[in-house]
Amino acid sequence: MKTKVWKIAMVVATLVVVVGVLYMWSGENSENSENNNLFNLKPPSFIGMAGATGTGGGSYFPETEAGMSAYLHPVSSINLEDVKPVFATIDVEESEYIIGTVSVNGAPESEYPYVYVDTSGWIVAYYPKDLRPYPSYIVPFGYWGTQTTNPTEAIKKVCNQISAPFAYENVGYYDFRYPSATGMVMALEDKSSGSDYFYITIPESYTVYNVSWAYFSSYPSSHNFARLDGWVFVDGGANPYHKFGYFDDAKFSKGIQHNIEVHRSGLTVRVGIVIIYSQ
Numbered sequence: 001m002k003t004k005v006w007k008i009a010m011v012v013a014t015l016v017v018v019v020g021v022l023y024m025w026s027g028e029n030s031e032n033s034e035n036n037n038l039f040n041l042k043p044p045s046f047i048g049m050a051g052a053t054g055t056g057g058g059s060y061f062p063e064t065e066a067g068m069s070a071y072l073h074p075v076s077s078i079n080l081e082d083v084k085p086v087f088a089t090i091d092v093e094e095s096e097y098i099i100g101t102v103s104v105n106g107a108p109e110s111e112y113p114y115v116y117v118d119t120s121g122w123i124v125a126y127y128p129k130d131l132r133p134y135p136s137y138i139v140p141f142g143y144w145g146t147q148t149t150n151p152t153e154a155i156k157k158v159c160n161q162i163s164a165p166f167a168y169e170n171v172g173y174y175d176f177r178y179p180s181a182t183g184m185v186m187a188l189e190d191k192s193s194g195s196d197y198f199y200i201t202i203p204e205s206y207t208v209y210n211v212s213w214a215y216f217s218s219y220p221s222s223h224n225f226a227r228l229d230g231w232v233f234v235d236g237g238a239n240p241y242h243k244f245g246y247f248d249d250a251k252f253s254k255g256i257q258h259n260i261e262v263h264r265s266g267l268t269v270r271v272g273i274v275i276i277y278s279q
Contacts, residue, residue, distance in 0.1 A: 039173045039184040041276070044071045046122060060097045061116050066176040067129030068138055070151035074164040075121045083117050086161040095119075102154040106142020111242065113137070113151045115158060123158050125151035129177050134244045135184070139214035139272030141242065144190065175276055178209040182278040187260075190270040195263045200273065204255040209276040212246040216270040223265035229258055236269065 046059060080098050084090065088109065090100035097118035102125070104112060111132070116124040127137045138149040152171050159166035175181060189198055202208060217224040217236025224236035228251060234243050252258060262271050 037186050037188070039186070041174050041178075041181050041184055042172055043174045043179070044073070044122070044124065044172060060094070060118055061122070061124055062099070063176055065128050065130070066124075066126040067133065068135040068151070068175045069124055069126035069173065070138075070149060070155060071122065071124040071172050071174070072155050072159070072166070072170060073122050074159055074166060074170075075162075078117060078119055078121055078123075078162060078164075080117065080119060082162050083158060086158055087115070088112055102157055104140075104142060104150045104153045104157075106140070106144075107150060108240075108242065111137060111150075113154045115154050117158060123155050125154040126176075127151070134212040134214070134246055134274075135175060135210055135276055136212035136214035136244055136246075136272055136274040138274065139186065139188065141214070141216045141270060144188070144270060149186070175209075178276055180207070180278055181209050181276045184277070185273075185275045187273040187275075188270070189260070189262050189272075190268060191262045191264040192268055193264060195261055197259055197261050199257050199259055200275075201257045202252075202254045202275065202277070205279065206254060207278045208249075208252075208254060209278070210246060210274075211252045211276075212244065212274050214272040214274070215243045216268070217241045218269075219265075219267035223263070224267075224269045225263050226269070226271045227259075227261040227263070228252070230261075234271075 046061065047063070083098065086102055087098070087100035088103045090098060092099040097116060099114060099116050101112040102115045113125045113127055116122070116126070138151055140146065140148050140150050140153065143153060148168065152168065155171060156166050173184060187198065187200060189196060213233065215226055215234045218241065219236060225232050226234050228247065234245065260271065260273060262269055
């Protein structure tokens with residue numbers, strides 16, 4: 001059994017790894033690129049542009065509908081006819097932009113991120129805040145063990161489709177529900193036999209906006225489960241094997257070391273915890 005301790009440090013806004021490996025990734029203009037499970041949250045530059053919808057430059061993006069998002073502006077213009085084949089579905093198609101879903105490995109169609117692409121070169125992969133409300137939808141079950149997220153992989157597919165340059169370190173992240181949030185942590189763990197544990201402590205000085213979880217069980221056994229401080233918050237006893245949820249303040253309070261246990265009795269169990277915060 002391994003034991004991991006995850007602590008959000010109060011000064012440097014990063015996670016201190018005591019034992020084991022944390023998967024961390026930093027967004028656009030990050031000062032923490034070496035910490036691959038820490039994301040800086042910063043709005044895309046089109047948010048600050050003057051003018052109403054119709055001015056281009058990302059101003060067509062549905063800000064009021066979006067939650068957790070990843071974004072990239074790799075080129076100055078995109079021919080929308082060139083990008084259309086990458087979409088699994090197209091929900092909105094206008095002369096200036098397209099919105100639809102893009103498939104990602106390991107996710108059923110109901111979990112595909114929505115992707116906005118416009119003629120000015122913006123690509124934004126996002127989860128609608130009402131339809132897919134948990135930031136933990138970003139957890140990359142199909143890319144486990146790599147430094148990425150589901151919306152980033154959707155952006156990469158769009159870039160590959162149109163032969164646009166792509167680099168993971170240039171992808172930015174933002175949650176439109178929490179404009180004051182400045183950081184996000186994604187803690188991942190899997191287990192192929194028995195139990196494993198890790199610990200997370202959030203300093204009391206932090207403002208926490210959301211703590212959500214994602215769970216994958218490849219075997220229909222109620223003995224596959226994850227526990228928070230001894231409480232089973234999710235198990236693998238029934239379909240769907242992908243599950244998502246969140247912890248309220250009473251369950252995941254600040255200033256306390258929380259124990260997350262992952263237990264497997266059949267095949268593989270994976271759990272991701274995503275924390276949205278500011279200092």
